[in-house]
Amino acid sequence: MNEAPVLALRGVEKSYRSGDHDVLPVLREAELTLHAGEIVALVAPSGTGKSTLLHLAGLLDTPDDGDIVICGQSTRGMAEAGRTALRRDQIGFVYQFHHLLGEFSARENVMLPQMIAGRPKAQAKAEAERLLGMFGLSHRMEHLPGKLSGGEQQRVAIARALANAPALLLADEPTGNLDARTADAVFTELLDAVRQKGLAALVATHNEELLPRMDRVVTLRDGILVPR
Numbered sequence: 268m269n270e271a272p273v274l275a276l277r278g279v280e281k282s283y284r285s286g287d288h289d290v291l292p293v294l295r296e297a298e299l300t301l302h303a304g305e306i307v308a309l310v311a312p313s314g315t316g317k318s319t320l321l322h323l324a325g326l327l328d329t330p331d332d333g334d335i336v337i338c339g340q341s342t343r344g345m346a347e348a349g350r351t352a353l354r355r356d357q358i359g360f361v362y363q364f365h366h367l368l369g370e371f372s373a374r375e376n377v378m379l380p381q382m383i384a385g386r387p388k389a390q391a392k393a394e395a396e397r398l399l400g401m402f403g404l405s406h407r408m409e410h411l412p413g414k415l416s417g418g419e420q421q422r423v424a425i426a427r428a429l430a431n432a433p434a435l436l437l438a439d440e441p442t443g444n445l446d447a448r449t450a451d452a453v454f455t456e457l458l459d460a461v462r463q464k465g466l467a468a469l470v471a472t473h474n475e476e477l478l479p480r481m482d483r484v485v486t487l488r489d490g491i492l493v494p495r
């Protein structure tokens with residue numbers, strides 16, 4: 268029995284144009300396979316293409332060549348509507364900065380992606396409360412993001428990323444904006460949630476201390492993904 272990988276990058280290439288003639292190659296034939304339940308760290312020096320790779324894996328950008336396969340579905344040549352649906356249904360994102368909507372409460376922030384996906388309000392509310400409870404935030408549900416601590420804001424952002432029960436979690440420095448102790452606590456909760464739900468996760472980080480807690484570490488060398 269061989270289940271389709273949750274994420275597969277196949278020969279992914281990406282360059283950026285800077286000026287009329289200059290081309291900056293960032294990814295060259297990048298290959299990566301992530302199965303359900305696998306947590307992979309992406310560690311590479313600044314400017315080598317980690318965010319580029321996460322954007323491509325999250326279908327926020329398209330490669331120049333190669334394919335990105337999500338839950339067995341090739342996205343090569345896929346129309347934007349299909350990419351959007353796949354992104355909404357299968358992928359959760361956590362960034363270094365929480366990007367919560369400041370005028371909405373913690374609970375509403377976790378409800379919104381569910382309602383965009385068509386879930387009835389009462390169900391979205393119940394799921395938001397369950398998730399926020401899981402992250403120890405039952406007493407903070409009515410708070411606006413600006414009234415929460417950095418660690419609490421990031422926990423709400425993680426709850427939001429999990430709200431539509433994605434198969435894949437993509438995280439770009441998810442604890443990079445927190446002090447060491449809070450980072451450790453929030454990362455532990457993130458890993459617990461990912462493991463409990465059996466998601467696949469790709470986590471870009473500069474924090475070496477977090478690496479032993481993930482299953483594998485990959486790095487980018489001259490635009491190619493290699494084990495580290």
Ligand SMILES: Nc1ncnc2c1ncn2[C@@H]1O[C@H](COP(=O)(O)OP(=O)(O)OP(=O)(O)O)[C@@H](O)[C@H]1O
Binds near residue numbers: 283285317318
């Ligand atoms: N939209 C763009 N247009 C032109 N060049 C870009 C664009 N986005 C990224 N780059 C360049 O591509 C390279 C890779 O950028 P990327 O943000 O993926 O690196 P990174 O490894 O995530 O860096 P960091 O760790 O500093 O966040 C960098 O040299 C960057 O300047």
